[in-house]
Amino acid sequence: MPGPIQSIERAAAILRLLARGSGRLGLGDVAASLDLPKGTTHGILRTLQGVGFVEQDHTSGHYRLGAALLHLGTSYLDANELRSRAINWADTLAARSGEAVRIGTPLDGSVLVVHHVFRPDDTPQILDVGSLLPMHATALGKVLLAYDAELAARIRRAELTSLTRRTIVEPAALARVLGQVRTAGWASEAEECMPGEASIAAPIRAPGGLVVAAIGISGPVDRICAPSSTPAPELVRDVHDAARAVSRDLMTDG
Amino acid sequence: MAQRYVMAIDQGTTSTRCILFDQRGRLVSVAQREHQQYFPRPGWVEQDAVEIWRNVDRVVPRALRDAGASAADVVALGIANQRETAVVWDRHTGVPIGRAIVWQDIRTENLVRELERAPGSERIRERSGLPLATYFTAPRLRWMLDAIPGMRERAERGDVLFGTMETWLIWNLTGGVDGGVHATDVTNASRTLLMNLATLSWDDDLLAFFGIPRQMLPQIRPSTDIFGETRRVVPGIKIAAALGDQHAALFGQTCFARGETKCTYGTGSFLLMNTGTTLVRSTHGLLTTIGYQVAGERVVYALEGSIAVTGSLVQWFRDSLGLINSAPEIETLARTVDDNGGCYIVPAFSGLFAPHWRSEARGIIAGLTSYITKGHLARAVLESTAWQTREVVDAMNADAGLRSATLKVDGGMTADHLLMQLIADVLDVPVMRPMVAETVSLGAAYAAGLAVGYWPDLEGLRRNWHLAARWMPQMDPTHRDTEYANWQRAVKLTFDWVQ
DSSP: OOOHHHHHHHHHHHHHHHSSSSSOBBBHHHHHHHHHHHHHHHHHHHHHTTTTTTETTTTTTTTEEEHHHHTTTSSOHHHHHHOOOOOHHHHHHHHHOOSSSEEEEEETTEEEEEEEEEOTOOOOOOTTTTTTTSSTSSSSHHHHHHOHHHHHHHHHHSSOOOOOOEEEEEHHHHHHHHHHHHHOOOOEEEESSSEEEEEEEEEEEETTTEEEEEEEOOOOHHHOSSSEEEEEEEHHHHHHHHHHHHEEEHHHHH | OOOOEEEEEEEOOOEEEEEEEEESSSSEEEEEEEEBBBOOOOOOOEOHHHHHHHHHHHHHHHHHHHTTEEEEGGEEEEEEEEOOBBBBEEEOOOBBBHHHHHHTTOOOHHHHHHHHHHTTTTGGHHSSSSSTTTTTTHHHHHHHHHHHHHHHHHTTTTEEEEHHHHHHHHHHHHHTTTOOEEEEHHHHTTTSSETTTTEEEHHHHHHHHHHHOOGOOOOOEEEEEEEEEEESSTTTEEEEEEEHHHHHHHHHHTSSSSOOOOESSSSEEEEEEEETOOOOOSSOOEEEEEOBBBBTTTEEEEEEEEEOOHHHHHHHHHHTTTSSSTTHHHHHHTTTTTTTTTOOOOOBBTOOOOTTTTTTOOOEEESSSSTOHHHHHHHHHHHHHHHHHHHHHHHHHHHOOOOSSEEEEGGGGGOOOOHHHHHHHHHHHHHHEESOOOHHHHHHHHHHHHHHTTSSSSSHTTOOOEEEEEEOOOOHHHHHHHHHHHHHHHHHHHHTTTO
C-alpha cells in the first residue's frame, strides 16, 4: 500500500490552521506556523484556492477558508445546470405574470443574471444573461442578501450607491428591509434601481435549504405595484410558486 | 362558465406525458411516467404497448387532478407520439402480439438490403417521399409478418390490427375491443413508407411491394379531426387531433407559413421546414414528409432533416469520458476557452444522417494538438451541433428554393446559451426560443383545440406564440466561412471508415 501523500497532509494542516482563530492569515504566517518553505506553501494555497477551499482577500492578501468548503455536502450548483432546471418554471412565470423573468446568483458583490425570459409582449428585447445588477437596489439582490449574512455585511461595509432617489443607501435601513424579506419569504423594490420600474423576487433553495439563487419578475411600476403602492398579491404568489417549483426540482436527483 | 382546457398526450420514446393548456396556450398541469426499454439483442429496441397504455391511464387522471379539473372541463384531447414505432394487436382481445418495435430498432437491416434489390424499390422514394431504410415502419411490419408464426394468416383474415402509437392509444381510448376506432393521421402515415404522398392514401403498389395486408391498416385521417370520444380512462373527452411528435412541434412553433423552420434539439435533432402546399422532392438528402393537415383544408408538406447525434454527444462526453458531471455543465466547461483551438468533433457514431446519409462513416476528433484542453473539446462538442444544423439548413434552402429568415428552436438543449449563440452565428440568422418549451405537447393541444373551435384559426394560435429569448448572429463572416470549411473537411475524414 502506498504511504500517505505529503502534499495532501500539508494541505489538510493549512486548512486546520485557517479554521482556527480569526481565520485570516498571510502567506508568511502560514509558512512560519507549519515550518514550510514559502514557495511550497504558496503552491498549496494556490491549489486550494483553485478548488474553492481557500479564498484570498484582494486588498490584504490574507487567506481564509473558501465558500466551497462551507458548501461541501450540499451540492455545488453550476449556473448552467440551474438554468436548465429552471427554464420551464421561468417560462411559466413569464407567461402567467406577463413580465420579464430573471434568475440571479451572487458574483463579487453583484447579482449575476444567469437566466432571462423576455416579457411576453413581443416587443424588441435583448438577452442580458451574463450582465450584473446591483445587489442592494434589486429584488433579486435583496433576496440573496437576506439569506447570506456575510454577503450582507460586505455590502453594508461598501458604499451603497444611489441609483434613484428611492435607492436604499442607509446600511441600517437596508438591514431592516432584509429582515422583512426573511419574514415574508420574498423581496420587492419600486423605482429603487430605475425610475418607473419595479421588481419582485423569491429565493431558490438547494437541498438542505441553502439559498443558491433568486428568481423574479420586473416591469413598469404601475403594473407590478397596481393598484396600490405595494406589489400586487397575485404577482407575489406567481413568483413565490415559481421559486418553490424550481427549489423542488433541485431536490430531485440529477 | 368553468375554465376550460385542452389536453395533450405526448407519447414519447422514453415517457408518456399528459399536459393541460389554457386558452392562451399556457401550461396548467403536467403528469409524466416513464416506460421500460427492452434491448433483447444488439440493435433491437422494444417497448411494452400495454405498459404505455397503463401509463396513459395513470397520467391523464393525475394531470386533471393537479389542475382541479374534470373531463367536463376539457374541450378536446390531442395526441402527439414517437413516430415509426410499430404495434400489432389482436382486435378481439386487445392484446398486443409481441412487444412494440421502436423506431431506433435496426433488426430489419438485412431485410431492407434484400428489399432494395427487389423490383419496385425504385418507386418507393417517389411515392412515399422517403428512402427505403430501417428507420421507417413498413420493414418492421413486414418483419413481424414473416417472423411471428400465424401472423400473416391472422392479418389477412382481419383478426389483427397494426398501428403506430397514436393508433394504439386512439383505439384503446375509444373503447378497444368494444368498438374502438382504428385510425391514424396523415403525418404518422407519411412515416410508414406505405402512404402515397400525393393521394394521402395507402398505396396499393407499396403495400404489394412490402407484402402488407390492407385489412390490418388503420384509416388515414387529417391531423385535426374528431377521431372519436374517449370511453375509457376518463370518458367523454373528444379526441380531436393526432400528429407525429416532430410534426406536432412544427405546429406548436406555429410554423404555418411556407419557409418557416423549427429545430427540436434533443438526443438527436430534427429540423422541419414548412414548404406549403407544394410537395418538394429533395435532391439534397432530406425527407419529404407531411407537415400537418387541418380537416377540410389542403395538406401542408414539409422537408425534414434529422441529425442522429447532438444531445447524445453531450451525454457521451459526460458518461463515457466523465469530463462533466451533468449535461448543462458542458456550457460552463466550453466557456473556459474562447474558441475550439483548431479542434473539431464529428459525431458519426453510427454513420451520418441528413444530408450525407453515410452509414459507413464513423466519428473523429480532428485537429488534435498538445494545446487542446477539455474546454476546447467541450466547445467542439457544442460546435458540432451548430455545424450539423447548418448543413441541414443549407440543404433545405437549396431544395425549397427558400431561405429561412429565422430558426425557431425548442427542446432541452435550448437552455444552453452558448450553443444557441453558436447556431445563430453559423446560420447567420436570428435563433428564437418560444415561451413554452413544450412545443410537442402544445402542438397537439393547438391542433385539437383548433378542431373543436376552441381557437378560431391559425392566426389565433400565432398570437399565443411569444418570444422567450432571441440570439442574434455575431460572428465575423470571414471567420464563419473558414470555420465551415474546416468543419466540412473534418466531415470528409469520417467517410469510408467501415469496410
